[in-house]
Amino acid sequence: MLRREVWRHFDYWLFGAVLILCVFGIVMIRSAIAGNEELAGSVQSQSIYVALGMGIILITASINYRTWSSLSRLMYIFGVVMLIGINIIGEAAFGSTRWFRAGIINIQPSELAKIIMIIVLADYFSRTADQPKNLLWIGKSALMTFGMVVWILLQPNLSTSIVVIVIWFALMWISGLPTRYIIIFGILGVTVFALLVGLLAAGVDVPFIEPYQVDRIVNFLFPDPNARHGETYNIEQALITIGNGGAFGKGYGAGTQVQLRFLKVRHTDFIFSAMAEEFGFVGTTLVIGLLVFVVIRCLRVAQKASDAFGSLIAYGIAILIFFQMAVNIGVNLNVLPVTGLTLPFISYGGSSLISLVLGIGLVESVAAHSQTLDF
Numbered sequence: 001m002l003r004r005e006v007w008r009h010f011d012y013w014l015f016g017a018v019l020i021l022c023v024f025g026i027v028m029i030r031s032a033i034a035g036n037e038e039l040a041g042s043v044q045s046q047s048i049y050v051a052l053g054m055g056i057i058l059i060t061a062s063i064n065y066r067t068w069s070s071l072s073r074l075m076y077i078f079g080v081v082m083l084i085g086i087n088i089i090g091e092a093a094f095g096s097t098r099w100f101r102a103g104i105i106n107i108q109p110s111e112l113a114k115i116i117m118i119i120v121l122a123d124y125f126s127r128t129a130d131q132p133k134n135l136l137w138i139g140k141s142a143l144m145t146f147g148m149v150v151w152i153l154l155q156p157n158l159s160t161s162i163v164v165i166v167i168w169f170a171l172m173w174i175s176g177l178p179t180r181y182i183i184i185f186g187i188l189g190v191t192v193f194a195l196l197v198g199l200l201a202a203g204v205d206v207p208f209i210e211p212y213q214v215d216r217i218v219n220f221l222f223p224d225p226n227a228r229h230g231e232t233y234n235i236e237q238a239l240i241t242i243g244n245g246g247a248f249g250k251g252y253g254a255g256t257q258v259q260l261r262f263l264k265v266r267h268t269d270f271i272f273s274a275m276a277e278e279f280g281f282v283g284t285t286l287v288i289g290l291l292v293f294v295v296i297r298c299l300r301v302a303q304k305a306s307d308a309f310g311s312l313i314a315y316g317i318a319i320l321i322f323f324q325m326a327v328n329i330g331v332n333l334n335v336l337p338v339t340g341l342t343l344p345f346i347s348y349g350g351s352s353l354i355s356l357v358l359g360i361g362l363v364e365s366v367a368a369h370s371q372t373l374d375f
Helices: 002-008 012-032 042-062 072-089 109-127 135-153 158-174 179-201 211-221 230-245 271-304 308-332 350-369
Strands: 091-093 096-102 105-107
Touching: 012 042, 012 271, 012 350, 042 350, 072 109, 072 135, 109 135, 109 158, 109 308, 109 350, 135 158, 158 308, 230 271, 271 308, 271 350, 308 350
Parallel strands: none
Antiparallel strands: 091 096, 096 105
16 A cells, blocks of 8 residues: 555656656767767667666655665765775776776766765755754754765866755755855855956966866856867857757757767767757757756655655755756856766766666655655
8 A cells, every 4th residue: 555655646747757858868879979989889878877767766766765864874974985985996087087987887976976965965954954043053064065075076076066065055045044144155155266266367276176177267268269179179169069950950860060070078068069959949948848847846846745854855856957957058058167067867977867867766755755745
């Protein structure tokens, strides 16, 4: 009877939307890597990850989400140990050490760290819901957050660190952060950003920020109009690719920028541009709409959850998906510096996909085990 109740409250709309996005991602990856022998196995790998991911959603949904509250400390320790280990024996790629290689599978602990931090922070904020929202309350959550973030920064992985910090601040705000502290955080944020820009402009080495990250920021803020190669090349190609798509696109597999390989990393960071060339403004709008639908379903679960812990988990996953989507699209449109964040459920990447579907599984668990929900 209990199992029947669980699946009666399972959010099939959310599951269906995620499945459609994942399958569409496989289709887009197939087109993006067409003719590239080095990436020929990417479609099969992503298909395996998608199949595995759907199973992860169903298994995670069947487990009562409240179980993770009692395991949050162990999960936090496990996440930190994994991140420390990656800095010792991890495999380097693209200027940073982020992966463990296990046979043919690359494991990226920083992706799993996002989900762990959502659970850990949701547990902390739900347990302290009746405590004063003072500096001690903020400080304890900050110590937990930056205790994880510092090891992500050492890889170096600035973009994922920013994602975790955004999740921390958002969950803290949802949990009742007083307005005066929001204003103080805003002032501090602007001050620190201005100071960093000033130091970088003066050529001062800033801890945790690598030269290639500085180049990305400088090229974004002060692009060289005469540059046709280097850091600005792929951004220019992305804009050309998006423009080529027009309203309805050139058709699947018919995008010249993609098929002739002018656009680089087109199956990962810049898959949005590839999608825009093939399916145009209308097609990308539909995909964005589906991603927004996923976020809305997560928010709906959060609002109808039967306790604060479940609500904060669902809010955290919604924030994660929305932030990654917004940043990835912003990078492709050249309104944000290049970050390396993937387009949720669509970009190639096993670790990224598995962490996201694990998050969806947690949201489904909140929906399935909150008996007051009615979908």
